[in-house]
Amino acid sequence: xxxxxxxxILLGVSVPCSRAAQGKGTVxxxxxxxxxxxxxxxxxxxALEALGEKAAEATPALIELFAxxxxxxxxxxxxxxxxIGAVAVAPLTNTLEAHYADKPKDATTPARFYLVWSLAFIxxxxxxxTPTVVKALADxxxxxxxxxxxxxxxxDAEPAKVVNALVSALAxxxxxxxxxxxxxxxxxSTAAVPVLIQALQTGKxxxxxxxxxxxxxxxxxxxxxxxxxxxxLLEGKTLADPxxxxxxxxxxxxxPELTAAAASANGNVRMLAIRALHKLGAxxxxxxxxxxxxxxxxxxxxxxxxLGGMQVQDKSVVIALGYTTKDKDFQVRNxxxxxxxxxGSGAKLAEPYIIALLTxxxxxxxxxxxxxxQGLNIDARPGLKKALGNPDSAVRITTASLMVQLNFEVELxxxxxxxxxxxxxxxxxxxAAHALSxxxxxxxxxLPIFLDGLKSATASIRRQAIESIQRYGVKxxxxxxxxxxxxxxxxxxxxxxxxxxxxxxxxxxxxxxFPAMVKVLRRKDTSLHQAASQIIFxxxxxxxxxxxxLLKKEDxxxxxxxCLQTLAMVGPxxxxxLPELVKALDDPAARARMTAARALxxxxxxxxxAEDALKKAAQDADVNVQQIARAALxxxxxxxxxxxxxxxxxxxxxxxxxxxxxxHFHVVHTYPMKKGQRYQIDLTSPWDNYLRLENPRxxxxxxxxxxxxxxxxxxxxxxxxxxxxxxxxxxxxxGASGPYTLKVK
Numbered sequence: 001x002x003x004x005x006x007x008x009i010l011l012g013v014s015v016p017c018s019r020a021a022q023g024k025g026t027v028x029x030x031x032x033x034x035x036x037x038x039x040x041x042x043x044x045x046x047a048l049e050a051l052g053e054k055a056a057e058a059t060p061a062l063i064e065l066f067a068x069x070x071x072x073x074x075x076x077x078x079x080x081x082x083x084i085g086a087v088a089v090a091p092l093t094n095t096l097e098a099h100y101a102d103k104p105k106d107a108t109t110p111a112r113f114y115l116v117w118s119l120a121f122i123x124x125x126x127x128x129x130t131p132t133v134v135k136a137l138a139d140x141x142x143x144x145x146x147x148x149x150x151x152x153x154x155x156d157a158e159p160a161k162v163v164n165a166l167v168s169a170l171a172x173x174x175x176x177x178x179x180x181x182x183x184x185x186x187x188x189s190t191a192a193v194p195v196l197i198q199a200l201q202t203g204k205x206x207x208x209x210x211x212x213x214x215x216x217x218x219x220x221x222x223x224x225x226x227x228x229x230x231x232x233l234l235e236g237k238t239l240a241d242p243x244x245x246x247x248x249x250x251x252x253x254x255x256p257e258l259t260a261a262a263a264s265a266n267g268n269v270r271m272l273a274i275r276a277l278h279k280l281g282a283x284x285x286x287x288x289x290x291x292x293x294x295x296x297x298x299x300x301x302x303x304x305x306x307l308g309g310m311q312v313q314d315k316s317v318v319i320a321l322g323y324t325t326k327d328k329d330f331q332v333r334n335x336x337x338x339x340x341x342x343x344g345s346g347a348k349l350a351e352p353y354i355i356a357l358l359t360x361x362x363x364x365x366x367x368x369x370x371x372x373x374q375g376l377n378i379d380a381r382p383g384l385k386k387a388l389g390n391p392d393s394a395v396r397i398t399t400a401s402l403m404v405q406l407n408f409e410v411e412l413x414x415x416x417x418x419x420x421x422x423x424x425x426x427x428x429x430x431x432a433a434h435a436l437s438x439x440x441x442x443x444x445x446x447l448p449i450f451l452d453g454l455k456s457a458t459a460s461i462r463r464q465a466i467e468s469i470q471r472y473g474v475k476x477x478x479x480x481x482x483x484x485x486x487x488x489x490x491x492x493x494x495x496x497x498x499x500x501x502x503x504x505x506x507x508x509x510x511x512x513x514f515p516a517m518v519k520v521l522r523r524k525d526t527s528l529h530q531a532a533s534q535i536i537f538x539x540x541x542x543x544x545x546x547x548x549x550l551l552k553k554e555d556x557x558x559x560x561x562x563c564l565q566t567l568a569m570v571g572p573x574x575x576x577x578l579p580e581l582v583k584a585l586d587d588p589a590a591r592a593r594m595t596a597a598r599a600l601x602x603x604x605x606x607x608x609x610a611e612d613a614l615k616k617a618a619q620d621a622d623v624n625v626q627q628i629a630r631a632a633l634x635x636x637x638x639x640x641x642x643x644x645x646x647x648x649x650x651x652x653x654x655x656x657x658x659x660x661x662x663x664h665f666h667v668v669h670t671y672p673m674k675k676g677q678r679y680q681i682d683l684t685s686p687w688d689n690y691l692r693l694e695n696p697r698x699x700x701x702x703x704x705x706x707x708x709x710x711x712x713x714x715x716x717x718x719x720x721x722x723x724x725x726x727x728x729x730x731x732x733x734x735g736a737s738g739p740y741t742l743k744v745k
Contacts, residue, residue, distance in 0.1 A: 551580040
């Protein structure tokens with residue numbers, strides 16, 4: 001029916017498409033049809049909707065339909081009234097007023113809901129209904145209040161008459177009402193601002209964040225709220241974050257306050273202000289240029305990183321970033337260089353500064369500078385060869401280091417680097433040693449230099465020393481292990497993170513590693529927790545006693561979980577931890593209980609004494625604990641004399657994601673392998689599985705999807721060294737889980 005109407009209109013032909021379009025008498029017929037069954041009602045409603053305002057005399061009959069139970073009929077009646085438009089406003093308003101005259105207490109009566117909705121459908125023509133719709137904001141039914149808030153944003157209501165009511169609705173007990181009121185208020189613009197400011201000053205706690213957000217959405221007209229928002233930002237408490245965003249929404253008028261906040265003594269406030277200034281875009285660029293000289297290092301770093309992405313290639317910006325590349329802080333220099341690189345050809349004015357970075361003490365900056373010059377179509381290679389003859393040893397050594405990094409004329413650079421190992425300047429000596437480490441040269445000479453470099457006052461030198469030690473792997477463990485552990489307490493977070501990465505590769509004595517990793521796991525900053533857990537896993541098979549001791553005395557959840565996860569990987573050798581694993585089945589944390597059950601299952605038949613505890617765990621409130629406990633019960637009943645290693649396991653949605661395959665659950669099993677021995681690892685399951693194998697240091701050696709025939713995986717490998725290898729059971733598709741069988745022979 002409606003398609004025919006559309007075609008007729010497009011053709012410019014006036015052809016009635018139904019009896020309802022033929023005159024007044026037919027409207028009466030449609031009204032009569034509204035008193036019949038649902039099919040007749042819907043057909044009549046469709047015809048009346050097509051007539052629009054010509055169906056005005058049907059308004060009372062349409063309103064009566066709101067008392068019916070059929071929701072399709074009620075909704076179509078409301079839509080039809082919306083099409084009738086202005087002439088339906090008075091009847092709808094009067095009917096709604098009559099409801100409120102009776103002070104309704106029923107929260108389920110649909111009539112009021114559809115009366116309000118009809119007014120919303122009508123839109124601006126229903127402006128005269130504003131006072132009545134405001135009353136609907138206090139209706140006992142949440143859905144009516146929601147539609148009232150929606151309607152006030154649709155009917156072009158006079159802001160002064162509705163703002164207070166809408167702001168009050170922001171504290172409504174119903175979330176949908178609050179959200180709808182919040183969506184309508186920005187349309188009230190200037191009139192809403194004083195009321196929202198008042199809400200900030202005296203409103204309920206749950207109201208204030210919403211008021212702040214709306215002020216930001218209103219934009220520049222919310223400028224009177226700037227002092228209040230600035231106060232909230234500088235307080236640095238819960239409302240500081242939304243206050244910063246609101247100031248950004250207000251725009252350039254809030255620029256002085258945000259710039260001042262970027263100098264706050266509170267680091268979180270500074271970062272919120274920088275984020276807000278960045279949102280302001282071009283208007284904030286002059287402030288950003290000034291902030292490059294901030295006394296706060298975090299501000300310098302962040303501003304230097306953001307300026308390039310703001311796509312403003314003003315000369316003052318380019319020169320300021322160029323000058324900033326001379327800063328003593330590595331991160332500031334590097335961020336400024338990256339910003340210049342983002343500017344492309346617009347960074348040409350900074351060429352002298354970028355060329356100077358070719359001899360920077362940090363190797364990463366040197367390479368970045370070379371690549372940035374390439375982006376500017378400047379060939380720096382002839383200059384590098386020439387710089388090898390510079391009388392300044394600092395220029396010669398840093399140039400030779402860069403040439404090794406770039407693999408450019410290395411044979412010319414190495415003699416300069418060997419000479420640099422005799423330098424009195426420790427930083428230059430470090431540069432030479434670092435470059436030689438890239439080629440694995442002069443191990444005995446350079447390792448002492450790197451260890452001495454860990455004492456440097458320059459964070460980038462300390463970090464570079466650790467990177468270099470890391471390249472020599474386990475060969476550096478005896479000499480460098482204790483120093484790397486000490487570096488975990490470095491004041492610079494990048495040095496600390498690099499030390500953790502190096503320890504995973506270089507290693508150290510378990511008696512030294514364990515206390516250090518436990519100390520890391522106790523930190524509130526969790527960024528290093530995963531790496532610390534991996535190191536504990538790495539040495540776990542040879543440190544069962546230490547793990548058991550930790551479980552007995554530790555309450556820190558991170559430490560306990562790391563111990564349990566390690567014991568779960570260890571398998572049969574973890575039998576000495578049996579009593580602590582059984583106790584852990586009652587741990588308050590479901591993840592800990594789940595991991596303890598997995599560890600008991602992986603111990604196998606030697607864990608038979610844990611059978612009763614596992615039966616109890618099989619009734620755990622957590623479904624993942626239940627599944628793993630049941631699988632463990634099967635594992636401990638396996639044949640202890642079996643020649644081949646076999647696990648009947650289960651992968652659950654409660655298991656952590658694999659670090660190599662993000663979004664995929666995984667389980668880790670460890671297995672001892674002998675150098676030169678051939679092993680076949682088979683993973684079978686009813687779901688599409690995936691198998692990974694890592695060496696004792698956690699480096700991936702092999703991976704497979706369907707090597708055992710879809711959906712099963714198989715890895716065949718000759719072990720390159722003795723040790724406990726990590727077999728990772730995971731999935732091909734994210735989110736998969738279920739039972740599996742793992743065999744090693």
